[in-house]
Amino acid sequence: MNILSNAIKFTNAPGKVRLTVECISVYREKSAVKFVISDTGIGMDEPFIPKVFDTFSQEDSNRNNKFGSTGLGMAIAKNIIDVMNGTISVKSRKGKGTEFSVVITFNNCQYHNGEEAEHETDCRQRADLNGCRILLAEDVFINAEIMNEILSVKGAETDYAETGAAALKKFSSSELWHYDAVLMDVRMPEMDGLEATSRIRALDRPDARAVPIIAMTANAFDEDVQRSMQAGMNAHLSKPVEPDKLYQTLEELIWETDKNN
Structure with a gap:
C-alpha cells in the first residue's frame, strides 16, 4: 500500500x-x-x-x-x-x-484435508530422464563428477558449467528448449547461483521462464529455501544430494514443464 x-x-x-x-x-x-x-x-x-x-x-x-x-x-x-x-x-x-x-x-493455503493432499502428492506424474539434457552448475569438480555419475544411471546427459556466469552463458547461447532442467549450486565464485538464476529467468526467450531450476546447497534453513524460490528456482535440494530425491524432483518438474509447454 x-x-x-x-x-x-x-x-x-x-x-x-x-x-x-x-x-x-x-x-x-x-x-x-x-x-x-x-x-x-x-x-x-x-x-x-x-x-x-x-x-x-x-x-x-x-x-x-x-x-x-x-x-x-x-x-x-x-x-x-x-x-x-x-x-x-x-x-x-x-x-x-x-x-x-x-x-x-x-x-500456501490448505485447499484439501491431509489425506487428499497426501494422495495428490503420491499421484504426481513423472517424466523419463533417459535422454534429458541437464545443465549442471557446480564449482567443485569432484562434486560435478559425482552428479554426472548419478544422472547417467537414469540416462540423462549432463552439460557442466563451473560457475554461475558459465551456466548463464551456456543457457543463453543454447537453442530454444535445449535443456530440460538446470541444477544450480547456490554458492559459486564470480556469480552465485541466485544471481545466475535471476538472470536466466530475465532472458527474453520462453524456455528461460519455464525450465526447471533446482537449487543445490549445504544450507537447508527456511530462509535459504525462500531466497532460492525468490530468485526463481523451482525446488531446493540439500547437499549431499540423495539420488532418489534428485530423480523424483527432476522427473516431476520436467513432466510438469512438458505438460504446460
Whole structure:
C-alpha cells in the first residue's frame, strides 16, 4: 500500500499506475510471489535511487509541500519486506516513471484435508530422464563428477558449467528448449547461483521462464529455501544430494514443464 500510494502521489494525470502480481515459484508448502508496481510519474535521478529506502530521504525537499511526503513510506516498506525475508528493487528514470519489484515467500493455503493432499502428492506424474539434457552448475569438480555419475544411471546427459556466469552463458547461447532442467549450486565464485538464476529467468526467450531450476546447497534453513524460490528456482535440494530425491524432483518438474509447454 505504501508503494502504491507513492506511485499515485507522484504520477500526474493523465498518467498510469500498474500493479501486477505473479506466482514465480512453488515448492512444497510455500510460494514465492512477485509484486511489480510501475508508474509514469516524475521518476528519480539515478544518483538518488540507492537512497530511496533511507529514512526521511527525499530527492527534493520542496516536494513535501506539493506532494505531502514525509520520506518514510519506502523506509517502512523496506523494513517490512526485510522482516519477511523478501527482496525489493527499484528502477527509475527522471520524468519517465518508476518501477518497484517486491518478491516475498508465503505459506500456501490448505485447499484439501491431509489425506487428499497426501494422495495428490503420491499421484504426481513423472517424466523419463533417459535422454534429458541437464545443465549442471557446480564449482567443485569432484562434486560435478559425482552428479554426472548419478544422472547417467537414469540416462540423462549432463552439460557442466563451473560457475554461475558459465551456466548463464551456456543457457543463453543454447537453442530454444535445449535443456530440460538446470541444477544450480547456490554458492559459486564470480556469480552465485541466485544471481545466475535471476538472470536466466530475465532472458527474453520462453524456455528461460519455464525450465526447471533446482537449487543445490549445504544450507537447508527456511530462509535459504525462500531466497532460492525468490530468485526463481523451482525446488531446493540439500547437499549431499540423495539420488532418489534428485530423480523424483527432476522427473516431476520436467513432466510438469512438458505438460504446460
